[in-house]
Amino acid sequence: MAARALIHVPKTAKKGEVIELRAMISHRMETGQRQGVNGEAIPRDIINRLTCTYEGVEVFSAELFPAVSANPFVSFYTVAVQSGVIVFTWIDDAGAKQVATAEITVS
Amino acid sequence: MRSAGLGAALLCVLIGTARAAEIPAAQRQSGSAFMSEATRAMQADDTSNPGMLSVLEGSALWNAPAGKAAKSCASCHGEATASMRGVAASYPAYDERTASPIDLAGRINACRQEHQGLEPFRRESAELLALTAFVGNQSRGLPILPPNDPRLAPHLALGKEIFDRRRGQLDLSCASCHNDNWSGRLGGSPITQAHPTGYPLYRLEWQALGSLQRRVRNCMVGVRAKPFEYGAQELIAVEIYLNQRAAGMNLETPAVRP
Numbered sequence: 001m002a003a004r005a006l007i008h009v010p011k012t013a014k015k016g017e018v019i020e021l022r023a024m025i026s027h028r029m030e031t032g033q034r035q036g037v038n039g040e041a042i043p044r045d046i047i048n049r050l051t052c053t054y055e056g057v058e059v060f061s062a063e064l065f066p067a068v069s070a071n072p073f074v075s076f077y078t079v080a081v082q083s084g085v086i087v088f089t090w091i092d093d094a095g096a097k098q099v100a101t102a103e104i105t106v107s
Numbered sequence: 108m109r110s111a112g113l114g115a116a117l118l119c120v121l122i123g124t125a126r127a128a129e130i131p132a133a134q135r136q137s138g139s140a141f142m143s144e145a146t147r148a149m150q151a152d153d154t155s156n157p158g159m160l161s162v163l164e165g166s167a168l169w170n171a172p173a174g175k176a177a178k179s180c181a182s183c184h185g186e187a188t189a190s191m192r193g194v195a196a197s198y199p200a201y202d203e204r205t206a207s208p209i210d211l212a213g214r215i216n217a218c219r220q221e222h223q224g225l226e227p228f229r230r231e232s233a234e235l236l237a238l239t240a241f242v243g244n245q246s247r248g249l250p251i252l253p254p255n256d257p258r259l260a261p262h263l264a265l266g267k268e269i270f271d272r273r274r275g276q277l278d279l280s281c282a283s284c285h286n287d288n289w290s291g292r293l294g295g296s297p298i299t300q301a302h303p304t305g306y307p308l309y310r311l312e313w314q315a316l317g318s319l320q321r322r323v324r325n326c327m328v329g330v331r332a333k334p335f336e337y338g339a340q341e342l343i344a345v346e347i348y349l350n351q352r353a354a355g356m357n358l359e360t361p362a363v364r365p
Contacts, residue, residue: 004160004163004164004167005160006153006154006155006159006160006163007154008152008154008155022154022155024154024155024157024160025160026160026161026163026164029314069311069314070314070315071157071160071314073155073157075155
């Protein structure tokens with residue numbers, strides 16, 4: 001199944017305001033530490049990186065590790081500087097990218 | 108091990124407790140009311156409720172053409188916001204073709220088989236849970252309205268009988284915990300009144316969405332009884348009884364539990 005992402009970006013904000021951004025993506029975050037029913041190792045398969053850009057400028061990035069739960073949820077803050085596009089990008093162990101975008105209007 | 112010890116401790120508490128009556132309507136409370144503030148906040152916001160990821164997935168499946176005739180659910184049912192509003196509030200319902208009750212997941216699988224000509228989804232598969240959560244979500248905020256169908260009466264009676272009968276090595280009934288001790292805690296977890304208002308729901312412990320049947324099977328294993336198989340008529344009877352017991356309470360699909 002394709003990954004589904006849910007993001008929260010305020011639609012509008014005042015210039016200079018501190019805004020909360022939230023991002024959640026469906027992913028099993030298989031740790032690589034578990035065994036299947038016959039004792040075979042289940043290979044690691046996690047999202048290992050999340051980055052967030054605001055009008056092309058990186059405002060947040062995080063490395064994710066196997067101890068992070070399935071469907072990782074991340075929340076952080078940034079300052080509203082100008083109207084524009086906020087882009088969240090998740091990268092998994094296979095190098096596959098998932099992208100979600102939202103627009104914000106700053107007055 | 109941990110839960111076995113706690114179960115035994117609880118057993119000591121429950122032995123000798125006189126059977127209280129059913130929960131009066133005015134005291135009924137959704138399981139969510141017993142949750143921590145953090146869990147409730149997570150449920151209340153659609154961008155932090157992990158169950159909404161499955162609802163999104165369900166919405167994609169709803170619109171995806173499938174089977175020989177390449178029909179999607181939407182080809183026949185159109186916009187789910189209109190056609191599926193209130194549907195989940197009246198399931199399980201009576202199914203004419205099988206002359207037996209059918210729950211929402213079973214109803215969705217019946218459409219998949221008869222109208223799309225496909226193999227049914229496995230019970231508790233991510234796809235079936237996603238579609239069930241998507242259809243269930245269309246009734247969020249609506250009161251549970253069990254169908255007024257006399258053909259369901261014997262199944263309702265069976266469900267109540269199962270709920271009230273002691274079982275398992277711990278010899279406890281559902282009622283021992285959920286009617287008589289709902290305000291208590293079991294190993295840190297609130298016991299709650301066992302209302303089916305939020306299902307399928309996201310359980311952090313499962314790191315996934317799970318059905319009401321999964322929850323009830325867990326409770327059966329908890330008293331060390333052999334759980335009914337997924338899709339069994341007994342489990343559907345329990346669902347019917349739980350819905351009757353929660354009639355008028357609002358649906359919250361997908362809820363969040365710890």
